[in-house]
Amino acid sequence: MNTTPLHPTIAHVTERIAQRSAATRATYLASMAAQRKTGTQRSGMGCANMAHTTAALPANDKLKIHAERAPHVGIVTAYNDMLSAHQPYEHYPERLREYAHALGVTAQVAGGVPAMCDGVTQGAAGMELSLFSRDVIALATSVALSHNVFDAALFLGICDKIVPGLFMGAAQFGHLSAVFVPAGPMTSGLSNDAKAKVRQQYAQGLVGREALLESEAQAYHSPGTCTFYGTANSNQMLMEIMGLHLPGASFVNPGTPLRDALTQAAMQRAVANTGRTGEPAVCLADILSVNTIVNGIIGLLATGGSTNHTIHLVAMARAAGVLIDWDDFAELSAVVPLLARVYPNGSADVNHFHAAGGMGFLMHELLTHGLLHANVMTVMGAGLTAYVNEPWLDDGALAWRPVPTTSGDTSVLRPVAEPFSADGGLRLLKGNLGRSVVKVSAVKPEHRVVRAQAVVVSDQQDLLALFNNGQINKDLIAVVRYQGPRANGMPELHKLTPPLAVLQDKGFKVALVTDGRMSGASGKVPAAIHLSPEALADGPIARVMDGDWITLDCERGVLELEVDAATLAARNIHHPDLSHNAHGTGRELFGLFRAHASTAESGASPLFGDRP
Template sequence: MNAPLHTTLARVTQRITDRSSDLRGQYLHTVETSAKAGTQRAGMGCANMAHTTAALPASDKLKIHAEKAPHLGVVTAYNDMLSAHQPYEHYPELLRAHARSLGFSAQVAGGVPAMCDGVTQGAAGMELSLFSRDVIALSTAVALSHNVFDAALMLGVCDKIVPGLFMGALQFGHLSTVFVPAGPMTSGLSNDAKAKVRQQYAQGLVGRDALLESEAAAYHSPGTCTFYGTANSNQMLMEIMGLHLPGSSFVNPGTELREALTRAAMDRAFANTGRTGAPRIRLADIVTEKTIVNGIVGLLATGGSTNHTIHLIAMARAAGILIDWDDFAELSGVIPLLARVYPNGKADVNHFHAAGGMGFLMQELLAHGLLHCDVKTVMGEGLAAYTQEPWLNDGTLAWRPVPSASADTAVLRPVSEPFSADGGLRLLQGNLGRSVVKVSAVAPEHRVVRAPAVVVSDQQDLLALFNAGKLEKDLIAVVRYQGPRANGMPELHKLTPPLAVLQDKGFKVALVTDGRMSGASGKVPAAIHLSPEALADGPIARVQDGDMITLDCERGVLEVEVDAATFAARPVNHPDLGHNGHGTGRELFGLFRQHASTPENGASPLFG
C-alpha cells in the first residue's frame, strides 16, 4: 500500500508548480489548440493526403483516406554506429505489420541523428554532442510537423537522443506517445576490470593492444552499454515517468520478450488515442510537474547521470515546467540511494534488472511516499502497473507482481536498508559560482579536498601535465573554457583515469570545471557545470595556478581562498578560442554556442 506523500516532495512540487504557472499555462494552451476533432488528418486537402500515402500499400491508403482509424508516426534514431540503436533497424517493419494486423496504419515519420559519445570522447566531435540534443528535438518536430499522426512512437536510447526526442515530442503534446527502448547488451567484461585497464594504460603499464582488447570485451554486442551512465539513466527516467511500458527498459535485444514488448508499445499508443474505446491519454497529460519530480527522484534513488542536471531541466522546460538545482538538492536530502550500479558499484544494469529492477525500485519508493502515485502513464491512471514485471506466458505477454524482496542487496536495496540516506547529488556554492557534484561513487574520505589549483583551458593540457609527471601532488584541476558558449560543453571523461591514478597514489585530488563529466562520473570528486562559465566572465576565469581552493561536498561549498578585492581586481584575459569553431562540423554550430542558456537553464539554444 502506498504511503502518504513525503512532505519534502509535496513542498518542492508545489514550488515548481507555482514557479511554472504562466509558462505551463501557455504550453497547455498550445496543446489544446493543436488537437483536432476526430483524427489529426480530418479535413486534410486531397493533394496533401495523396503525398502522405503515395508510397503505401493500397490497404493502408484506404484506411488513411477514410480518416477514421488512427495513424501512427515512428520517429527513429536508428543507426548501426551505436550498438544501442542497431536493434532498431527492423523495428519499422515489425511495427507496420503489427499496425495492419490491428486494422490501423503506421509510417516512419522521420529519422533523427544519434551520435556516440564513446566514439567522440576527447575528440573535436564531442563539442557537437550536447547540442545534438537540440538538433534531435528540432528533427523530431520536423518529422511530426506533417500533422497527419494520431500517435507516435519514439525509438531512442542513448545520451542526448532520448532528451531530444522528449523535447521535440512535447511540442506535439496533443498526441498519444510512447517511448520504445531496445535494451542493454548482455554482460561482458566487468566494468571494474575495464576501469583498471584504463588506469594501467594511463600509467603506461599496458599498451594499446591490451586496452583495445579490454574495451572490446566490455562493448561487445548490440544493445546499450551496460554501465549506469546517461543512456541507461534515460531508460530509467522514461519508465519512472510512465512513458515506457512497465519493466521494459532493461530487457535485452533480440529476445522474444523484447519483441513482444515492442508490439505492446504500439498497442498502448493506439489505445491512448481515444479512438479505440479506451480513455484518451496525451503526452501532455503524462508529463506534468509531478512526473518531472518523479524523474528527479528516480535519478537520485539510482545514482544516475549528472548529465540530467542539465537535460531534465531542458526536458521540463519543453513542457512549460521550470526546475533548478535547488530542487535537485532539496530532494536529494530525503531520497535514499537504493542502487549500486557501476560506476557507483561493481554491478551492471543486467544485474540491477535481475535483482528486481525498476519494478522493485518503484514499489519501494511508492511504499514510503517517495513518488507521486497520482499521475497518468501510458498504461493509464497511477503507477500500480509499474510495480509489475513482464513475462511470456506460453508465448503471450503478461505482467506479474515483482518480488517483495531484492534478489541481491549488494545491487538493489529496500528503503529500510539504503546504501546511503541521501541521493548523492549535491549543490556546491561559493565565490566560484554554482555547480553540482555526484558523490554516490566518491568515498567519504575523498569528499573534502583543499588543495592548490592547477589551471588549464583545454583537457589535453592537463593530460600533457600528467604524462610529464607534473601532477604528482595534492591538486584541484581547474579546467575552464569548457562551457556551452565556449566550446559546446564536451564531456571530460578522458580525465577520469589519470585523476583516479593520482588519487590512488594517496594525493588529494579533485576537478572543478565549467564543462561536463561523463554520465559515468566516478570516484574523483568533480564540481561540474560551474556557472557562470569562464567565457561569460565567471569567477573561474580569474583563478590562477596555486590559488588554494576548497571543494567540500559535505557542506556544499566551493571557494577560492583569495581576498575578495584582490580576486575581483584580477583581469580576465580570455584565450583565443577561434579553433573551437572550425572542423568536424563545428562551423555549423556557431549560433548554438552564441545562444546557449546556462547549464542550470538546460544549456539549450532553444530556450536561451
C-alpha cells in the same frame, strides 16, 4: 499496495516548482489544447496534401487513411548501426507496421533523427557537437511530426542526447498519444571493474594500446546499450519512472521474445491511447505534469544516475513548461535514499540491476514509502500501479505479474529500510566561484572534502600532458575552464577520469572544478561540474590562477576560492583564443548554438534560453 503519505519535502519542492512554472505551464497546456482535434489529426486536409501522405503506401493503407476512421501512427527513429544501442532498431519499422496492420491501423516512419556516440568522440573534436546534438534531435523530431497527419507517435531512441532530444521535440506535439520504445542493453561482457583497472593501467603506461583495445572490445561487444549506468541507461530509467515506457521495458535484452512482445505492446498502447478504439484518450501532455518531472528527479537520485541529467532533465522539463533548477535536485537528494549500486557506483551492471528486481522493485519501494508521486498519468493510464509489475511471457503471450517484494541481490538493489546511503548522492556546491553540482555516490567519504592549490588549464589535453610528464604528482584541484556550452559546446571531459583516479590512488588529495561536463559515468574523484557562470561568460572561474587555494567541500555544499573579493575583481580576464573550437568536424555550423546557449543550470540549450 499500501503506501505512506508523500514525504513533506517532496510535496514542498513539487509545490514550489508548480508555482514557479504556473505561467509557462499554462502557455504550454493552452498550446496543446489548441492543437488537439476531435477527429483524426489529418481531418480537413486538402486532397493534394493527403495524396502526398499516402503515395508510397500499400493500397489497403491508403484506403484506411483516406477514410479517416482509424488512427495513423508516426514512427520517429534514431536508428543507425554506428551505435550498438540503436542497431537493433533497424527492423523495428517493418515490425511496427505489421503490428499496426494487425490492429487495423496504419503506421509510417515520420522521420529519422541523428544519433552520435559519445564513446566514439570522447576527447576528440566531434565531442563538441555532442550536447547540441540533443537540440538538433529535438528540432528534427519536430520536423518529422510537422506533417500533422499522425494521431499517435512512437519514439525509438536510447542513448545520451537522443532520448532528451526526442522528449523535447515530442513535447511540442503533446496533443498526440505517444510511447517511447527502448531496445535494451547488451548482455554482460567484461566486468566494469576490470575495464576500469585496465584504463588506469594504460594511463600509467603499465599496459599498451593493444591490451586497452582488447579490454574495451570485451566490454562493448554486441548490439544493445552499454551496460554501465551512464546517461543512456539513466535515460531508460527516466522514461519508465515517468510513465513513458511500458512497465519493465527498459532493461530487457535485444533480440529476445520478451523484447519483441514489449515492442508489439508499445504499438497497442499508442493506438489505444488515441481514444479511437474504445479506451480513454491519453495524450503526451496529460503525462508530462509537474509530478511526473519530480518523479524523474527522484528516480535519478534513488539510482545514482547520470549527472548529465542535471542539464538534460532541466531542458526536457522546460519543453513542457516546467521550470526546475539545482536547488530542487539538492533538496530532493537530501531525502531520497540511494537504493541502487550500478557501475560506476558499484561493480554490477544494468543486467544485474534488472535481475535483482529492477525498476519494478525500485518503484514499489519508493511508492510504498511516500517517496514518489502516485498521482500521475502514464501510457498505461492513471497511477503507477502497473509499474510495480514485471513483464513475462505466459505460454508465449505477454503478461505482467507483481514484482518480488525482496531484492534478489542486496549488493545491487536495496529496500528503503536498508539503503546504500540515506541521500541520493547529488549535491549542489555554492560559493564565490558560482554554482555547480557534484555526484558523491561513488566518492568515498574520506575524499569528499579537498582543500588544495589550483592547477589551471583551458583544455583537458593540457592537464593530460602535465600528468604524463609527471608534473602533478601532488595534492591539487584541477581547474579546467572554457569548457562551457558557449565556449566549445560543453564536451564531456571523460579522459580526465583515469589520471585523476591514479593520483587519488597514490594518496594525493585530488578534485576537479570545471564549467564543462563529466561523463554520465563520473566516478570516485570529487568533481564540481557544470560550474555556472562559465568562464566565457566572465564567470569567476576565469579569474582563478595557478596556486590559488580552493576548498571543495561536498559535505557542506561549499566551493570557495580563497581569494578576497577585491583581489579577485582586480584580476583582468584575458580570454584565450577559442577560434579553433569553431572549425572542423562540422563545428562551423554550430556557431549559432554556441552563441545562444543558456547556462548549464537552465539546460544549456539554445532553444529555451535562460528566460523563466
